[in-house]
Amino acid sequence: MRLTRTIIALGLSALTLAWTGCVTSVYPFYFGKDVAFDPALLGDWIENQNNANVHWKFERDGETAYHLTHTERGHSSVMQARLFKLHGQRFLDLFGSEPKEDDGFVPAIPAHLLLRVVHIGPTLEMVGLDYDWLEKLLEKNPKAIRHHIIEDHGDGRLVLTADTAELQRFVVKHLKTEGAWGEPALKLQPAAATPPAR
Numbered sequence: 001m002r003l004t005r006t007i008i009a010l011g012l013s014a015l016t017l018a019w020t021g022c023v024t025s026v027y028p029f030y031f032g033k034d035v036a037f038d039p040a041l042l043g044d045w046i047e048n049q050n051n052a053n054v055h056w057k058f059e060r061d062g063e064t065a066y067h068l069t070h071t072e073r074g075h076s077s078v079m080q081a082r083l084f085k086l087h088g089q090r091f092l093d094l095f096g097s098e099p100k101e102d103d104g105f106v107p108a109i110p111a112h113l114l115l116r117v118v119h120i121g122p123t124l125e126m127v128g129l130d131y132d133w134l135e136k137l138l139e140k141n142p143k144a145i146r147h148h149i150i151e152d153h154g155d156g157r158l159v160l161t162a163d164t165a166e167l168q169r170f171v172v173k174h175l176k177t178e179g180a181w182g183e184p185a186l187k188l189q190p191a192a193a194t195p196p197a198r
Helices: 131-140 164-173
Strands: 043-048 051-061 065-072 075-086 089-095 112-120 124-128 147-152 155-160 186-190
Touching (some): 075 164, 131 155
Antiparallel strands (some): 089 112, 124 186
């Protein structure tokens, strides 16, 4: 899975941030008590100094949230992000809620995307819950977690419909499950970093 490839809009949402191969949910992955704001996340992050086409900009949004602008190849998505802790691990819940002008009569049901934060500083490293792994798990055990398949032009897109408590139980259960978390991890570096000497 490659987090920075192909941002797609789900049929059920207006400006849902959903990278191909990543898992989205109707409900947030966190409760208010779980939120753990870290100023180290603020600023501009890029894939590498030779390729600034992939750009993540985190700005403070109130006391506990981030305003995130993700830009790739000139196309930008704006969303709210919350850093939170669960079972000693850090995660980001990304939530896109701004409607796009061309959404027409598509119902605006925004979705949440979960990223597991491996490092913040000096690089930002994250992995997502692996879509293919979850799809296979639910084929074998449809009751593993509540979900819905959205039909889109003949293809089905899996979206989690479990509430926050159930989502958290599921995530904690599979923190160490082989294949549950996407590889390779997305690694970003500060945009202002000095390129290494050659």
